[in-house]
Amino acid sequence: MSSLAANRYSFLSKGFSLLAVFAAGYLISIYPDIGWFKFVICAIYAGLLLFEPKLGFFFLTAFIPVLDFGVWTGNILFSEYDVLFLLTLAVLFWKQNNIFSVKYKGDTLFYALLIWYVLCGFIGFFDYFSEHFSDDIYQSPLNGIRVGKGFISAWLAWYVTRASLLENYRLTLLMLGAGILCGLLLLALGVLWERHVFSSILLSGNIYEFFETLLDFSSTYRITGFFSGMHVGGTALDGYLVCVLPLVFYIVTRQKKQSYFLLSILVFALGLYSLIVTFTRMTIAGFAISFVISGILLYRDNKRLVVKSGLRMFDVYYVFLFVAVIFILTVIKSQAGYQALLFGIMVFFASIVVIHKVKPDIVFVGFLLIMLFSLGVYGVNDSITESQWHQDVDSLNALVIAVTSVVVLMFLGVASGVIFKIKGIKLKDIGIPALVGGGFLIIIVGMGSTRMTERMQGVSSDLQTRSRHWADVIDSAYSDSFWRPFWGFGMGSMPKLYYRSHLDDMPLPNYRWVENDGKTLLEIGKGGYPYFQKITLKPDTVYNLLAVVKFEDEGGILGVDICHKHILFSDQWQPDCVKKDFRLKLGGWQTLQWSFNSGNLGRRGWLDWPPTLQIHNYGSGIMSVDTIEITDSSGVQILKNSDFDNRLNHWFWISDFEHLPWHSKQLFLQVWLEQGWIGLLLFILLIGFGFRHQWKLLDSGESIPIAIVPSMIAMIGLGLTDEYIDEPQTTLMTFAVFFAALQWPLNNVREKALA
Known part of the structure; x- marks a missing residue:
């Protein structure tokens, strides 16, 4: 490569690095609370990576399943992981010298996928539907960005990873493997917390209660991990698990030291x-x-x-x-x-x-x-x-x-x-x-x-439900344009299409933040979908709730409940809830007050699900909320952003039991819907050429297909009846594996790169 070309590539690399820094800085600046401390944390992290850039691959893989505090911050569009990803990418692009210098097999398809993803992202952003402005991400053009960033992140992550594999194969592989192990461990610990395993042993001190909780396979509760996107159900957590478990099994088989072998077995x-x-x-x-x-x-x-x-x-x-x-x-x-x-x-x-x-x-x-x-x-x-x-x-x-x-x-x-x-x-x-x-x-x-036996008995009826939903999704995508099916409806278009087709026949979550007569308000549509905030309560303590609300139609009902909750409820309602329904008068602002005793709420502290305030609109029209406060006996405010001056920070909505409007429930159908026949063809080519390249690696004596091929098979298997590429972090992990399948460097390629 000529010196002129090398200088041009170096300029592009460092330019992209600075762009990533600016993007990360913007996200940090709008992150709720914490103040300047968040900048200090990020600066320390960036400094650590500048000292040893390869650590970035560890952090990228380790924090994928857990660095998402959306249910606390109210952020749906971006997560804490996005900041970490941008900072890591900035350092890797800045430090890697050979990032543009090697030609890879499959580059034509690799770049074609990028171009098509970006194009579909633009389509999803500019072509959207909403009867009126809504702060609901799923109805807004921003959902195209939210979904599309998962694909783009995977492309960029593999872009820097493949260069690092050529530069230092062993260290890069070590960091990736350690990060995947750590990520699954952190997720599993979160699952144990979510299922109350830690509280059962640490607070009860009864080993039998511990085993009863650990081995409770009859409960209807379905884990969500820390994937905030699962507030509307889906299989984001499942997609991550089936993707990484074959990788972890491969890591287990590579361990030579007994201590590492036993530790990796525990994680598996x-x-x-x-x-x-x-x-x-x-x-x-x-x-x-x-x-x-x-x-x-x-x-x-x-x-x-x-x-x-x-x-x-x-x-x-x-x-x-x-x-x-x-x-x-x-x-x-x-x-x-x-x-x-x-x-x-x-x-x-x-x-x-x-x-x-x-x-x-x-x-x-x-x-x-x-x-x-x-x-x-x-x-x-x-x-x-x-x-x-x-x-x-x-x-x-x-x-x-x-x-x-x-x-x-x-x-x-x-x-x-x-x-x-x-x-x-x-x-x-x-x-x-x-x-x-x-x-x-x-x-x-x-x-x-017990639970799986019940689930297996419902296979036939669930398949019928899936089939009807698939047909419904296809009908929702009807267009008069002959060409529309070829390029799709754009990234993040599934919910908006479903909303467009079903606004008249079913209540769907709808809300927006408005400024009216000098007041900042939250307007909540009908349907009873809860809007919530995580709070901290002391047990057996009296608190006072105050709400200033307005309802324009007759029959207005404000429902308030405070329960222990993580993300989704199980089929059965939660114990230890305190509840109150307020029947509102027609028109005009009303001040509602309620004094309640927290009872068992907050008794187990951080070992249990946090107390969660939920407000529901049980009426038939739009309810406006000006203020909602919870104070203790000394007047200390418990809620954050109680008057909505900081827009919707710390507030989040959820759909506990209705999940179909946000998910197509089929991987290939989802790709076709968002990216059209062209995108589906590119996706199938990615899978096909990925398998072919892995077969070549097997023939050459490489062992990495033991990890990648089963991971791809597991993801495709799950994708037959579900889809998980509408959650950015799961999409990142999924497509990073697909790209690795397509372009994992052969041993002779690595040797040439080092020569």
Whole structure:
């Protein structure tokens, strides 16, 4: 490359870097509260990256699923992650010298996708529908920016990543892997908090309450993580999980140090737990299929290990062992519960260890096996007799089930230990096969849970609902223009099209911020959709609520409730709520007052969902809210932006039970709707060429397809009945993987780049 071209590319790189800094600075300046401290935090972060730019890849992947505080700040259009992303991108573009110097295979498609995404973003911004101005992002042109930024972010993220892989492959891969692990861990910890697992053990001190909460697979509550976009439902969390879990499994298989191996297994197990408690059928099924592909690709790649150690995963014995143990453990769980399952696993693996590790002393080995047998029988029998689900099993039958299951598992464990010892197989060599078996066991047990059994019984009716909704979405996209289906309706167009078609036949959320007669107001449309704010309350404390509202039509009702809530309610209403309905007079401003006792609200502090004030318009017209305040006995104001002077900062709306208006529920349909036939063709080409390139990598001896191919398969599987590319951070992760599939550098390309 000539010096003139190099200078031109360097100028473009640094110019883009400065543009990203200015964009980040603007977002920081309009971020609610915190003051100058937010600039200090961002400056420290930028300085850290300037010291070691490769850390940016760690932070980019680690904070994707958790750096979103929209339900607290009221921001739907941008999140805290956007600031981190822009600052990271600014440093990487500034520091990377070879970012423009290498030509990549697939660049034509790569750039074509960028051009088409940008074009569809403009279409989504300028071509929108709303009967009147609304601050609802989904009805505004800004939704084109909100959705489109996910695609653009993925493109830019891969753009700097591919250059870094050529510059320092090992360090970049290390940072990406560590970030993905950390991201899934943070998400899983958030899921445990969301399901009250931490509060159950830290506050109750009762180990049984902890396990009861952890293993509650009958609840109707569906986790959301920290994806604020799930205030209208959807599968943003599911899309992230099916995308990263195959990547994490690959990371587990690459660990050589035992401590790192065990830590990554823990993260993978927590990720599987999070997957199960989504209670989404295609999420679990899609990952299960991808997990099978992971095992096949791992076996193909790992022949050296499995052959030299004598461990062939697909030999008849090992296939039989795998299937038999999984089947027996599943039966034990269904007959005796989770305690029995844990004891069964212990008996099987402990039997292998006893035979494999203990010196060949028949008496001592026999003594250990008898003790193990007794402990196993006690654990399984106790689980049956004490379980609330198996009260109809008498003591004799319970003992027969316990003895039979333990004998079979112990026999398989002893036989395995003998074979492993004869063949010289070390216990560490069975770590990955055991992980695969454990993963399938978790999936099978999760699919057999009470909640999933209920969900599976509704497959037929849900498919009919999906089919009707798909037809409805297609009808909503009707246009007189012959060419419109070719270029689509633009990014973020799904909700506006649905609103346009259904404003007359169903109540949909509608609100706006207005200035009227010197007052700043929130106007809320009919439908009862709650508008809320997260607040801090002390338990058993008297608070006073004051609201100044106006209703222009008869039958106006302002509903107020304060409940523990994260993002969505379950099918059943939450306990510990305080509620009040105010019937309003026709016309004119009215001052409403209410004194209430918080009761249990806020009793568990940060370990529980935060108390959440919700206001509803239960009337048939528009309700105007001038002020709403909550004060304690000393007059201290609890609410932020209570008079709406700072527009809608800290206020957020939600749809607990109605989710179809915002989601097409099919990945390819969503792409067609927003990007037309041209965009759909480009998307299919991206997937097809991505798979083809990964096959080439496999043939060349690369192992990265073990991560990327199953991830793509899981995402496509979930996309058959859901879509998740309307949530920017999930879209970023999704398309970053697709782009990596298309352009992951071959080993010889990396060597040439370093030459």
